[in-house]
Amino acid sequence: MSKESMREEADRLIKEAMEKKITIKQGDTRIEATCGKCGGKNRVSAAPGQLRVPFACKECGQKQTTL
Numbered sequence: 001m002s003k004e005s006m007r008e009e010a011d012r013l014i015k016e017a018m019e020k021k022i023t024i025k026q027g028d029t030r031i032e033a034t035c036g037k038c039g040g041k042n043r044v045s046a047a048p049g050q051l052r053v054p055f056a057c058k059e060c061g062q063k064q065t066t067l
């Protein structure tokens with residue numbers, strides 16, 4: 001393997017790793033959900049396009065979905 005092709009391979013791997021990182025970041029949406037029972041703020045992570053995400057309130061334990 002020549003030095004040239006080794007460098008190309010390294011560049012390709014770096015590019016792939018960066019693309020994967022970006023995909024993971026974009027795949028996760030953070031929703032600030034307010035508890036319907038106690039009004040506590042909860043951070044809920046959701047898949048893109050998912051509007052009603054089930055979560056349990058960290059303040060009172062009430063199970064509900066985000067609006």
Ligand SMILES: [Zn+2]
Nearest residue numbers: 035038057060
């Ligand atoms: Zn609550």
